[in-house]
Amino acid sequence: MTKQLVQMNVNGRRIEKAVEPRMLLVHFLREECQLTGAHIGCETSHCGACTVDVDGQSVKSCTHLAVQCEGSDVLTVEGLAQGAVLHAVQEGFYTQHGLQCGFCTPGMLMRAYRFLQENPNPTEEEVRSGMSGNLCRCTGYQNIVKAVLHAAAKLQQTEKVAA
Ligand code: FES
Ligand code: FES
Known part of the structure:
Protein backbone atom coordinates (compact mmCIF):
# COMPACT_ATOMS: atom_id res chain seq x y z
CA MET A 1 0.00 0.00 0.00
CA LEU A 80 2.02 14.84 31.29
CA ALA A 81 4.78 15.12 33.90
CA GLN A 82 7.21 18.02 33.89
CA GLY A 83 10.50 16.23 34.37
CA ALA A 84 10.32 14.53 37.77
CA VAL A 85 7.23 16.52 38.80
CA LEU A 86 4.01 14.60 38.34
CA HIS A 87 0.98 16.31 36.87
CA ALA A 88 -1.86 16.83 39.37
CA VAL A 89 -3.89 14.02 37.78
CA GLN A 90 -0.97 11.62 38.15
CA GLU A 91 -0.53 12.69 41.76
CA GLY A 92 -4.27 12.20 42.33
CA PHE A 93 -4.27 8.62 41.02
CA TYR A 94 -1.12 7.88 43.02
CA THR A 95 -2.24 9.28 46.35
CA GLN A 96 -5.87 8.13 46.11
CA HIS A 97 -5.02 4.61 44.93
CA GLY A 98 -6.86 5.07 41.63
CA LEU A 99 -5.35 2.01 40.00
CA GLN A 100 -4.59 -1.65 40.44
CA CYS A 101 -3.22 -3.38 37.33
CA GLY A 102 -2.75 -0.03 35.63
CA PHE A 103 -3.98 -1.07 32.21
CA CYS A 104 -6.67 1.58 32.04
CA THR A 105 -4.58 4.22 33.80
CA PRO A 106 -2.92 6.07 30.90
CA GLY A 107 -6.31 6.55 29.27
CA MET A 108 -7.88 7.55 32.58
CA LEU A 109 -5.14 10.10 33.20
CA MET A 110 -5.48 11.62 29.74
CA ARG A 111 -9.24 11.84 30.02
CA ALA A 112 -8.97 13.32 33.53
CA TYR A 113 -6.45 15.86 32.22
CA ARG A 114 -8.83 17.09 29.52
CA PHE A 115 -11.96 16.78 31.65
CA LEU A 116 -10.48 19.10 34.29
CA GLN A 117 -9.74 21.68 31.64
CA GLU A 118 -13.34 21.43 30.46
CA ASN A 119 -14.66 21.55 34.02
CA PRO A 120 -12.06 22.72 36.57
CA ASN A 121 -14.39 22.52 39.57
CA PRO A 122 -16.55 19.42 39.06
CA THR A 123 -18.96 17.72 41.39
CA GLU A 124 -18.59 14.00 42.03
CA GLU A 125 -21.49 13.35 39.68
CA GLU A 126 -19.84 15.43 36.95
CA VAL A 127 -16.61 13.48 37.38
CA ARG A 128 -18.52 10.21 36.97
CA SER A 129 -20.20 11.50 33.85
CA GLY A 130 -17.05 13.11 32.42
CA MET A 131 -15.03 9.93 32.90
CA SER A 132 -17.78 7.57 31.76
CA GLY A 133 -16.10 6.77 28.44
CA ASN A 134 -13.21 5.11 30.27
CA LEU A 135 -13.62 1.67 31.78
CA CYS A 136 -11.66 0.01 34.56
CA ARG A 137 -12.00 -3.70 35.10
CA CYS A 138 -10.30 -3.90 38.47
CA THR A 139 -10.06 -0.79 40.64
CA GLY A 140 -13.70 0.13 40.73
CA TYR A 141 -14.59 3.74 40.28
CA GLN A 142 -14.66 5.06 43.86
CA ASN A 143 -10.95 5.77 44.02
CA ILE A 144 -10.78 6.95 40.42
CA VAL A 145 -13.41 9.58 41.22
CA LYS A 146 -11.53 10.54 44.38
CA ALA A 147 -8.32 10.83 42.34
CA VAL A 148 -9.91 13.22 39.83
CA LEU A 149 -11.44 15.34 42.62
CA HIS A 150 -8.05 15.42 44.34
CA ALA A 151 -6.44 16.61 41.09
CA ALA A 152 -9.12 19.28 40.65
CA ALA A 153 -8.42 20.65 44.14
CA LYS A 154 -4.68 20.58 43.53
CA LEU A 155 -4.99 22.43 40.23
CA GLN A 156 -7.22 25.07 41.80
CA GLN A 157 -4.76 25.54 44.65
CA THR A 158 -1.87 25.88 42.19
CA GLU A 159 -3.80 28.50 40.23
CA LYS A 160 -4.52 30.50 43.40
CA VAL A 161 -0.84 30.50 44.33
CA ALA A 162 0.12 31.61 40.81
CA ALA A 163 -2.50 34.43 40.74
S1 FES B 1 -8.78 0.49 22.76
FE1 FES B 1 -9.57 2.38 22.13
S2 FES B 1 -11.42 2.61 23.23
FE2 FES B 1 -10.71 0.63 23.78
S1 FES C 1 -6.58 -0.58 37.10
FE1 FES C 1 -6.79 -2.48 36.05
S2 FES C 1 -8.16 -1.98 34.44
FE2 FES C 1 -8.13 -0.22 35.65
Missing part, protein backbone atom coordinates in the same frame (compact mmCIF):
# COMPACT_ATOMS: atom_id res chain seq x y z
CA THR A 2 1.31 3.48 -0.86
CA LYS A 3 2.55 5.31 2.18
CA GLN A 4 1.57 8.84 3.03
CA LEU A 5 3.71 11.41 4.79
CA VAL A 6 2.23 12.65 8.06
CA GLN A 7 3.66 15.17 10.46
CA MET A 8 2.40 16.08 13.90
CA ASN A 9 3.69 17.41 17.21
CA VAL A 10 3.71 14.69 19.82
CA ASN A 11 4.41 15.85 23.37
CA GLY A 12 6.01 18.96 21.89
CA ARG A 13 8.27 17.05 19.51
CA ARG A 14 7.76 17.31 15.76
CA ILE A 15 7.39 13.86 14.21
CA GLU A 16 7.30 13.19 10.50
CA LYS A 17 6.79 9.66 9.18
CA ALA A 18 5.60 7.90 6.06
CA VAL A 19 2.73 5.63 7.08
CA GLU A 20 0.01 3.56 5.49
CA PRO A 21 -3.17 5.66 5.29
CA ARG A 22 -5.00 2.97 7.26
CA MET A 23 -2.61 3.15 10.24
CA LEU A 24 -4.44 3.94 13.47
CA LEU A 25 -3.17 6.72 15.70
CA VAL A 26 -2.62 4.27 18.58
CA HIS A 27 -0.36 2.14 16.38
CA PHE A 28 1.44 5.24 15.13
CA LEU A 29 2.16 6.32 18.70
CA ARG A 30 3.20 2.88 19.91
CA GLU A 31 5.13 1.64 16.87
CA GLU A 32 6.42 4.74 15.11
CA CYS A 33 6.99 6.97 18.17
CA GLN A 34 7.77 4.23 20.73
CA LEU A 35 5.22 5.80 23.08
CA THR A 36 3.51 2.76 24.54
CA GLY A 37 1.46 4.56 27.19
CA ALA A 38 -1.69 4.53 25.06
CA HIS A 39 -2.98 0.98 25.50
CA ILE A 40 -5.04 -1.11 23.12
CA GLY A 41 -8.01 -2.63 24.93
CA CYS A 42 -11.17 -3.07 22.90
CA GLU A 43 -10.23 -1.38 19.61
CA THR A 44 -13.88 -0.43 19.24
CA SER A 45 -14.00 2.92 21.04
CA HIS A 46 -15.56 1.51 24.21
CA CYS A 47 -12.89 1.13 26.89
CA GLY A 48 -10.88 4.37 26.64
CA ALA A 49 -7.51 2.68 27.34
CA CYS A 50 -6.13 4.35 24.21
CA THR A 51 -7.26 7.90 25.09
CA VAL A 52 -4.90 10.72 24.14
CA ASP A 53 -5.34 14.44 23.64
CA VAL A 54 -5.48 15.82 20.09
CA ASP A 55 -5.73 19.58 19.61
CA GLY A 56 -7.35 20.02 23.01
CA GLN A 57 -9.84 17.18 22.78
CA SER A 58 -9.93 13.68 24.22
CA VAL A 59 -9.58 11.20 21.38
CA LYS A 60 -9.77 7.43 21.43
CA SER A 61 -6.73 6.71 19.34
CA CYS A 62 -7.94 3.23 18.31
CA THR A 63 -10.61 4.80 16.15
CA HIS A 64 -8.61 7.69 14.76
CA LEU A 65 -6.25 7.43 11.79
CA ALA A 66 -2.73 8.77 12.11
CA VAL A 67 -3.19 10.74 8.87
CA GLN A 68 -6.17 12.53 10.42
CA CYS A 69 -3.69 14.12 12.83
CA GLU A 70 -1.71 15.91 10.13
CA GLY A 71 -0.43 19.15 11.70
CA SER A 72 -2.03 18.36 15.08
CA ASP A 73 -0.73 18.73 18.60
CA VAL A 74 -0.93 15.36 20.29
CA LEU A 75 -0.37 14.82 24.00
CA THR A 76 0.10 11.35 25.44
CA VAL A 77 0.53 10.20 29.01
CA GLU A 78 4.30 10.35 28.52
CA GLY A 79 4.00 14.12 28.11
Whole structure:
Protein backbone atom coordinates (compact mmCIF):
# COMPACT_ATOMS: atom_id res chain seq x y z
CA MET A 1 0.00 0.00 0.00
CA THR A 2 1.31 3.48 -0.86
CA LYS A 3 2.55 5.31 2.18
CA GLN A 4 1.57 8.84 3.03
CA LEU A 5 3.71 11.41 4.79
CA VAL A 6 2.23 12.65 8.06
CA GLN A 7 3.66 15.17 10.46
CA MET A 8 2.40 16.08 13.90
CA ASN A 9 3.69 17.41 17.21
CA VAL A 10 3.71 14.69 19.82
CA ASN A 11 4.41 15.85 23.37
CA GLY A 12 6.01 18.96 21.89
CA ARG A 13 8.27 17.05 19.51
CA ARG A 14 7.76 17.31 15.76
CA ILE A 15 7.39 13.86 14.21
CA GLU A 16 7.30 13.19 10.50
CA LYS A 17 6.79 9.66 9.18
CA ALA A 18 5.60 7.90 6.06
CA VAL A 19 2.73 5.63 7.08
CA GLU A 20 0.01 3.56 5.49
CA PRO A 21 -3.17 5.66 5.29
CA ARG A 22 -5.00 2.97 7.26
CA MET A 23 -2.61 3.15 10.24
CA LEU A 24 -4.44 3.94 13.47
CA LEU A 25 -3.17 6.72 15.70
CA VAL A 26 -2.62 4.27 18.58
CA HIS A 27 -0.36 2.14 16.38
CA PHE A 28 1.44 5.24 15.13
CA LEU A 29 2.16 6.32 18.70
CA ARG A 30 3.20 2.88 19.91
CA GLU A 31 5.13 1.64 16.87
CA GLU A 32 6.42 4.74 15.11
CA CYS A 33 6.99 6.97 18.17
CA GLN A 34 7.77 4.23 20.73
CA LEU A 35 5.22 5.80 23.08
CA THR A 36 3.51 2.76 24.54
CA GLY A 37 1.46 4.56 27.19
CA ALA A 38 -1.69 4.53 25.06
CA HIS A 39 -2.98 0.98 25.50
CA ILE A 40 -5.04 -1.11 23.12
CA GLY A 41 -8.01 -2.63 24.93
CA CYS A 42 -11.17 -3.07 22.90
CA GLU A 43 -10.23 -1.38 19.61
CA THR A 44 -13.88 -0.43 19.24
CA SER A 45 -14.00 2.92 21.04
CA HIS A 46 -15.56 1.51 24.21
CA CYS A 47 -12.89 1.13 26.89
CA GLY A 48 -10.88 4.37 26.64
CA ALA A 49 -7.51 2.68 27.34
CA CYS A 50 -6.13 4.35 24.21
CA THR A 51 -7.26 7.90 25.09
CA VAL A 52 -4.90 10.72 24.14
CA ASP A 53 -5.34 14.44 23.64
CA VAL A 54 -5.48 15.82 20.09
CA ASP A 55 -5.73 19.58 19.61
CA GLY A 56 -7.35 20.02 23.01
CA GLN A 57 -9.84 17.18 22.78
CA SER A 58 -9.93 13.68 24.22
CA VAL A 59 -9.58 11.20 21.38
CA LYS A 60 -9.77 7.43 21.43
CA SER A 61 -6.73 6.71 19.34
CA CYS A 62 -7.94 3.23 18.31
CA THR A 63 -10.61 4.80 16.15
CA HIS A 64 -8.61 7.69 14.76
CA LEU A 65 -6.25 7.43 11.79
CA ALA A 66 -2.73 8.77 12.11
CA VAL A 67 -3.19 10.74 8.87
CA GLN A 68 -6.17 12.53 10.42
CA CYS A 69 -3.69 14.12 12.83
CA GLU A 70 -1.71 15.91 10.13
CA GLY A 71 -0.43 19.15 11.70
CA SER A 72 -2.03 18.36 15.08
CA ASP A 73 -0.73 18.73 18.60
CA VAL A 74 -0.93 15.36 20.29
CA LEU A 75 -0.37 14.82 24.00
CA THR A 76 0.10 11.35 25.44
CA VAL A 77 0.53 10.20 29.01
CA GLU A 78 4.30 10.35 28.52
CA GLY A 79 4.00 14.12 28.11
CA LEU A 80 2.02 14.84 31.29
CA ALA A 81 4.78 15.12 33.90
CA GLN A 82 7.21 18.02 33.89
CA GLY A 83 10.50 16.23 34.37
CA ALA A 84 10.32 14.53 37.77
CA VAL A 85 7.23 16.52 38.80
CA LEU A 86 4.01 14.60 38.34
CA HIS A 87 0.98 16.31 36.87
CA ALA A 88 -1.86 16.83 39.37
CA VAL A 89 -3.89 14.02 37.78
CA GLN A 90 -0.97 11.62 38.15
CA GLU A 91 -0.53 12.69 41.76
CA GLY A 92 -4.27 12.20 42.33
CA PHE A 93 -4.27 8.62 41.02
CA TYR A 94 -1.12 7.88 43.02
CA THR A 95 -2.24 9.28 46.35
CA GLN A 96 -5.87 8.13 46.11
CA HIS A 97 -5.02 4.61 44.93
CA GLY A 98 -6.86 5.07 41.63
CA LEU A 99 -5.35 2.01 40.00
CA GLN A 100 -4.59 -1.65 40.44
CA CYS A 101 -3.22 -3.38 37.33
CA GLY A 102 -2.75 -0.03 35.63
CA PHE A 103 -3.98 -1.07 32.21
CA CYS A 104 -6.67 1.58 32.04
CA THR A 105 -4.58 4.22 33.80
CA PRO A 106 -2.92 6.07 30.90
CA GLY A 107 -6.31 6.55 29.27
CA MET A 108 -7.88 7.55 32.58
CA LEU A 109 -5.14 10.10 33.20
CA MET A 110 -5.48 11.62 29.74
CA ARG A 111 -9.24 11.84 30.02
CA ALA A 112 -8.97 13.32 33.53
CA TYR A 113 -6.45 15.86 32.22
CA ARG A 114 -8.83 17.09 29.52
CA PHE A 115 -11.96 16.78 31.65
CA LEU A 116 -10.48 19.10 34.29
CA GLN A 117 -9.74 21.68 31.64
CA GLU A 118 -13.34 21.43 30.46
CA ASN A 119 -14.66 21.55 34.02
CA PRO A 120 -12.06 22.72 36.57
CA ASN A 121 -14.39 22.52 39.57
CA PRO A 122 -16.55 19.42 39.06
CA THR A 123 -18.96 17.72 41.39
CA GLU A 124 -18.59 14.00 42.03
CA GLU A 125 -21.49 13.35 39.68
CA GLU A 126 -19.84 15.43 36.95
CA VAL A 127 -16.61 13.48 37.38
CA ARG A 128 -18.52 10.21 36.97
CA SER A 129 -20.20 11.50 33.85
CA GLY A 130 -17.05 13.11 32.42
CA MET A 131 -15.03 9.93 32.90
CA SER A 132 -17.78 7.57 31.76
CA GLY A 133 -16.10 6.77 28.44
CA ASN A 134 -13.21 5.11 30.27
CA LEU A 135 -13.62 1.67 31.78
CA CYS A 136 -11.66 0.01 34.56
CA ARG A 137 -12.00 -3.70 35.10
CA CYS A 138 -10.30 -3.90 38.47
CA THR A 139 -10.06 -0.79 40.64
CA GLY A 140 -13.70 0.13 40.73
CA TYR A 141 -14.59 3.74 40.28
CA GLN A 142 -14.66 5.06 43.86
CA ASN A 143 -10.95 5.77 44.02
CA ILE A 144 -10.78 6.95 40.42
CA VAL A 145 -13.41 9.58 41.22
CA LYS A 146 -11.53 10.54 44.38
CA ALA A 147 -8.32 10.83 42.34
CA VAL A 148 -9.91 13.22 39.83
CA LEU A 149 -11.44 15.34 42.62
CA HIS A 150 -8.05 15.42 44.34
CA ALA A 151 -6.44 16.61 41.09
CA ALA A 152 -9.12 19.28 40.65
CA ALA A 153 -8.42 20.65 44.14
CA LYS A 154 -4.68 20.58 43.53
CA LEU A 155 -4.99 22.43 40.23
CA GLN A 156 -7.22 25.07 41.80
CA GLN A 157 -4.76 25.54 44.65
CA THR A 158 -1.87 25.88 42.19
CA GLU A 159 -3.80 28.50 40.23
CA LYS A 160 -4.52 30.50 43.40
CA VAL A 161 -0.84 30.50 44.33
CA ALA A 162 0.12 31.61 40.81
CA ALA A 163 -2.50 34.43 40.74
S1 FES B 1 -8.78 0.49 22.76
FE1 FES B 1 -9.57 2.38 22.13
S2 FES B 1 -11.42 2.61 23.23
FE2 FES B 1 -10.71 0.63 23.78
S1 FES C 1 -6.58 -0.58 37.10
FE1 FES C 1 -6.79 -2.48 36.05
S2 FES C 1 -8.16 -1.98 34.44
FE2 FES C 1 -8.13 -0.22 35.65
